[in-house]
Amino acid sequence: MATATAAARRARPRHGRAVAGRAARRTGFYLLIAIFVIASLFPFYWMVITSLKTPAELNQGTTSLLPGGRLSLGSYRFDLTQTGATGINFGQALANSAIVALSTTAITVVLAVLAGYGLARTRIRGKTTMLGFILLAGFFPVLAIVGPLFLAYRRLGLLDSYPSLIITYLIYTLPIATWFLANFFSQIPHQLEEAAVVDGATRLGALRRVILPVAVPGIFTVAILSFIFAWNDFAFAVSFMDTPDRYTAPLAIVDLGHSQFQVFYNNIDAAVVLITLPVAALVIFAQRRIISGLTAGSFR
Amino acid sequence: MAARQEPAVIAPAPARGQQAPRRRGTGRGRSLLARDRALGYALVAPALIVLLAITAYPLVYNLWNSFHNVDYLNPVTMGTFAGLANYDRLFTDNQFVPALVHTIGFTVVSVAVETVIGLALALALNRAFPGRGLVRAAVFIPWAIPTVVSAQLWKAMFDPQNGFVNYILTALHLPLAGTAWLGGTWTAWAAILVADAWRNTPFMAIVLLAGLQVIPNDIYEAARIDGAGAWKTFWRLTMPLLKPALMVALIFRTLQSFLIFDVVYNMTGGGPGNSTSVLSYLDWQAFLTDSDFGYGGAIAVALVIFALIIAAAYVRAFRTEQVS
Numbered sequence: 001m002a003t004a005t006a007a008a009r010r011a012r013p014r015h016g017r018a019v020a021g022r023a024a025r026r027t028g029f030y031l032l033i034a035i036f037v038i039a040s041l042f043p044f045y046w047m048v049i050t051s052l053k054t055p056a057e058l059n060q061g062t063t064s065l066l067p068g069g070r071l072s073l074g075s076y077r078f079d080l081t082q083t084g085a086t087g088i089n090f091g092q093a094l095a096n097s098a099i100v101a102l103s104t105t106a107i108t109v110v111l112a113v114l115a116g117y118g119l120a121r122t123r124i125r126g127k128t129t130m131l132g133f134i135l136l137a138g139f140f141p142v143l144a145i146v147g148p149l150f151l152a153y154r155r156l157g158l159l160d161s162y163p164s165l166i167i168t169y170l171i172y173t174l175p176i177a178t179w180f181l182a183n184f185f186s187q188i189p190h191q192l193e194e195a196a197v198v199d200g201a202t203r204l205g206a207l208r209r210v211i212l213p214v215a216v217p218g219i220f221t222v223a224i225l226s227f228i229f230a231w232n233d234f235a236f237a238v239s240f241m242d243t244p245d246r247y248t249a250p251l252a253i254v255d256l257g258h259s260q261f262q263v264f265y266n267n268i269d270a271a272v273v274l275i276t277l278p279v280a281a282l283v284i285f286a287q288r289r290i291i292s293g294l295t296a297g298s299f300r
Numbered sequence: 301m302a303a304r305q306e307p308a309v310i311a312p313a314p315a316r317g318q319q320a321p322r323r324r325g326t327g328r329g330r331s332l333l334a335r336d337r338a339l340g341y342a343l344v345a346p347a348l349i350v351l352l353a354i355t356a357y358p359l360v361y362n363l364w365n366s367f368h369n370v371d372y373l374n375p376v377t378m379g380t381f382a383g384l385a386n387y388d389r390l391f392t393d394n395q396f397v398p399a400l401v402h403t404i405g406f407t408v409v410s411v412a413v414e415t416v417i418g419l420a421l422a423l424a425l426n427r428a429f430p431g432r433g434l435v436r437a438a439v440f441i442p443w444a445i446p447t448v449v450s451a452q453l454w455k456a457m458f459d460p461q462n463g464f465v466n467y468i469l470t471a472l473h474l475p476l477a478g479t480a481w482l483g484g485t486w487t488a489w490a491a492i493l494v495a496d497a498w499r500n501t502p503f504m505a506i507v508l509l510a511g512l513q514v515i516p517n518d519i520y521e522a523a524r525i526d527g528a529g530a531w532k533t534f535w536r537l538t539m540p541l542l543k544p545a546l547m548v549a550l551i552f553r554t555l556q557s558f559l560i561f562d563v564v565y566n567m568t569g570g571g572p573g574n575s576t577s578v579l580s581y582l583d584w585q586a587f588l589t590d591s592d593f594g595y596g597g598a599i600a601v602a603l604v605i606f607a608l609i610i611a612a613a614y615v616r617a618f619r620t621e622q623v624s
Contacts, residue, residue, distance in 0.1 A: 029424065033435060036421055040439040043453050043498070046464055050456075115347035122340025123333060130344060137351045141559050141607050143580040144600035147587035148358035148365070171354050178347055203339055232446035234562045235580075239588055250446040254566060265456055272449050279444040284437045290444075294503070295510040295548075 044276065051075050051270035075270035079256070088244045090271050093252035096162075097275075100248060101230040103166045108173040108226040109219055116181025117207055121193070131182070138175030145171070146239050153240060160242045168236045173226035180225075180293055184218035185211070221289040228279055228290075249275045359604060365597035372591035386598035396599065399577045406489070406578065407557040414497050414553060415546075418504030425505065426512045443502040451566035454495035458482060485575040488568050492576060495563050500556070504549050511545020512538070544618070551614040555607060579603055 054074060079090040119127055149168060150159070158164045188211060196206035212219075237251040244252075253271050283290065330338075366386050369377040390396040425436055442450065457464045458481040469477035481487045515538065523533045539546075561580035564570060570577035570585075583603060586596030 029427070030429075032420070032424055033429070036424065037435055037438050039498070040442050040502070043457060044441075046457070047453060111347040111350065114343045118340045118343030122336050122343065124337050124340035124344065130348065133348070134351065136611075137355050139555055139607060139611055140355050141580070141600070141603040143559065143561055143583045144362060144603045145354060145358035146584060147593050147596045147600065148361035149354070150587060151361070151593065152357075167350075168354060170350050174347055174351055203336075228444055232444075234446060234448040234565070235584070238565070239584070250448045253448060253452055265459075265462065268452060268456065272453060275449055276441075276445050279446075280441050283441050283444045287433075287437050287440055290440075291506050291510065295507055295545075 047269040047272050050265055051273050053266045075266040078267055079270050088252045088255055090252050092245050093247050093249045097249040100162055100165045101227050104169040104230040105223050105226040108177050109223055112177035112181045115178045116185050119182040120185035134175050134178050159240055160246055164240045169230040172229040177222040221293040224282055224286050225293045362597040362600040365593045366601055368594055370593040386594045399579050399582045403578045410496050410557045411553050414501045414504050418501045421505035422508035422512055425509050440502045442499050447562035448566050450495050450499040451563040455567050458491045482568055488576050492563055507549040508545055511542050515541045547618045554610055
């Protein structure tokens, strides 16, 4: 190993033009990074700027890159408290989204923990088939199920209600959650349960008292991913929800800020900021978990 | 989620005493194995039942509908048998085939663009540099937001009067300044592509980055000692080792691109005319605008078949890679 790095050091240029070349490459590298970051975040920056404008400033059609004039939180106040021209109260929409997403997450965690544990730890037959089905369900064309579910929910009187979304969102969350947790559980050493069983616990008791505490990081990951997927849905929300005060946030954003004559971009953009904040915060604080959830077990 | 031949979750039973001991005669008379199995099935059942309910049931329902007339705007024929009429319509009504063509074209272009950019981003993030964690979070945020938000956001950016795109094009005296982006077919597709790529490239990059980070550094050291240039190292060394990650990323992105809905609904509504219609949007229209669940069912069945074909193609390609 030492000789390898020593040889590498010899191979690295140390003089004149070569060093300049390296410096240029490094500058180029950081420039590339900067471009990526700007491209990713600039649209948000622009939204925030616009969201802080008053309707008067909007009408002037200014598209300055810097916040000009007085910064106004009026759009935020409007979004969170007022009901717009189309009968939508964005604050209510955010609450709807939260209720639905949290419910979906809770149900997903419970079902996925049970199923993941069953797949990883018991000697049931047909595991390959089950896992294959779960995988397939994760790739299912979501729009294909909108129609029949619409008819079914209508018949059951569930249209325009939280359960219609909560149940449906499980197609986004259960496959990846179960797959991830099955993988996760299979990596926990058997000794943990064996010790508990030897001490007289039942399988389920062992699960609850011994395995779950160890599995908290994995459960956390699954919860975050489920929340994001449920929060972000549009296709089902637009299909099942009818009355404006049941709209979820992604749905409400579309109609928000439209009056008959004008598009209030400041209100729309404030709504964009409001809807993005939770998930952006999740990404910043939990990016490692999210990434591990998305890529778990893929490359071994 | 990978397409592997044998899931690693089939964990071998603990090897204490080679087999599960059979209890004879005591307790409820069932062996430990049987009870273990029963427990297992009970644990897995709820999740499986839910998934079956929301995938298999609608699929079967769609299949049934597709062979019948289920048009709520046409109550006379409701429920009557329609044979292959709905499927016939797919080929003759001048909606499905154009949407199919659009969808395939968009999928190919968007996946290509996102793979190239995503790979560049992954390679850049693979190098340790100060602030890398923050940069990674920053470029990952677009993925986490709702697609409808990305659509609205870019719709605003592409607004002819107030949008940033025209603002910067005008300021830099570049062509296409002042275009009504969503008013023309190719420009509308460009806008859709930007909205899709901006939101989804991070996913590609993250998966590829995970694949890159599995490659041990020694390999690069050895290559550099051997005098291999950067380009050659990349093609001969990095790419082959990256193939598994690339396959996973490609299969996800290809399917998602093929099934694109939110962006089209929110940016163009399929317009101008029908020039930006895609399969998912067409299906949604059939179900919820036209209330024709027979025709919609046929489209849905086609969608499922296409999804299976795409998945199978990638799995086959992946297996071939594994073998070679």
